[in-house]
Amino acid sequence: MVTNSMVGAVLTSVILLLAAAWFVRGAERVPGRLQSLIELPIEWISGIVRGTGGTRWAQFVALVAAIFLFVLVANWIGLLPGVGTIGIVHHDEHGEELLVPLVRAAAADLNLTLGLAIIAFVAFVSFGIRANGVRGYLKELLIAEPAYMTPLLTPIHIISELSRLISLSMRLFGNVFAGEVLLATMLALAPIIVPVVFLGLELIFGFVQALVFALLTMTYITLAIAEQRQHASHTGTA
Amino acid sequence: MEFQLLAAGLAIGLGTIGPGIGIGIGFSKAMEAIGRNPDAAGAIFVPYILGLALTEAMAIYALVIGLILLFAV
Numbered sequence: 001m002v003t004n005s006m007v008g009a010v011l012t013s014v015i016l017l018l019a020a021a022w023f024v025r026g027a028e029r030v031p032g033r034l035q036s037l038i039e040l041p042i043e044w045i046s047g048i049v050r051g052t053g054g055t056r057w058a059q060f061v062a063l064v065a066a067i068f069l070f071v072l073v074a075n076w077i078g079l080l081p082g083v084g085t086i087g088i089v090h091h092d093e094h095g096e097e098l099l100v101p102l103v104r105a106a107a108a109d110l111n112l113t114l115g116l117a118i119i120a121f122v123a124f125v126s127f128g129i130r131a132n133g134v135r136g137y138l139k140e141l142l143i144a145e146p147a148y149m150t151p152l153l154t155p156i157h158i159i160s161e162l163s164r165l166i167s168l169s170m171r172l173f174g175n176v177f178a179g180e181v182l183l184a185t186m187l188a189l190a191p192i193i194v195p196v197v198f199l200g201l202e203l204i205f206g207f208v209q210a211l212v213f214a215l216l217t218m219t220y221i222t223l224a225i226a227e228q229r230q231h232a233s234h235t236g237t238a
Numbered sequence: 239m240e241f242q243l244l245a246a247g248l249a250i251g252l253g254t255i256g257p258g259i260g261i262g263i264g265f266s267k268a269m270e271a272i273g274r275n276p277d278a279a280g281a282i283f284v285p286y287i288l289g290l291a292l293t294e295a296m297a298i299y300a301l302v303i304g305l306i307l308l309f310a311v
Contacts, residue, residue: 048284051284052284163295166298166299166302167295167298167299170298170301170302171291171294171295171298174298174301208287211287212287212288212290212291215284215287215288215291216288216291219288
């Protein structure tokens with residue numbers, strides 16, 4: 001069953017793949033306008049990763065940049081005119097008209113954001129295992145620093161590890177879905193001029209949420225890599 | 239069902255008070271820091287966004303509870 005936000009996700013992938021294919025063939029040493037447009041976000045996000053990602057930033061910069069670009073393009077596609085407003089009219093059992101849009105913002109579906117969060121989860125767990133070994137990772141997860149605190153702290157540790165999955169996915173879903181509802185409400189309340197303000201706000205939110213998802217993935221990976229060295233400083237990252 | 243609606247509304251409404259205050263404090267401190275040292279704006283930006291995301295997580299838990307109350311109970 002193809003849902004309308006799946007169409008949005010496929011559209012996002014197609015745009016990114018076309019840009020990548022064009023970039024591989026047509027990239028020149030002196031960038032033109034289109035090439036600069038593609039290079040700008042990649043250079044910006046990899047600059048941030050280089051600055052804050054620790055010594056092994058080169059291993060995960062591609063993953064972080066890919067998450068950033070995908071979420072950013074997916075969020076901004078959801079704001080295009082026609083997305084979410086053009087669709088097929090259905091009649092439900094009470095005889096009321098119901099508009100089913102053809103394309104919706106991809107992240108307005110929990111399945112996509114949960115999928116992205118699972119990718120991030122697998123990434124930071126596997127980076128942690130690769131850096132500290134299976135024993136080191138399990139020791140970090142299951143045994144607290146003063147050994148007698150283990151029965152109290154271990155459940156908290158496991159829950160906070162799993163809550164990263166929930167908070168990553170629900171944050172993106174909640175923001176995009178709430179933005180969609182907000183735009184629809186404002187369109188119904190005041191159809192002229194007022195929604196433009198909220199469209200502008202949604203542009204910023206879409207960008208910030210893409211950045212947040214990418215940066216949190218990066219932070220979790222750096223925490224997992226560095227865990228062995230800094231036992232004492234466990235920040236409560238949920 | 240009416241009480242479920244009320245409970246969901248209360249969950250998200252009360253649940254956003256704390257994170258709202260927290261994000262406000264974080265933002266005001268970030269602006270203060272940029273005001274004192276405008277050159278550090280780039281260095282402050284990333285930790286600020288991360289802190290904002292972690293504070294926001296509390297509101298997201300309230301949203302999850304609200305959605306559970308509405309659709310899963």
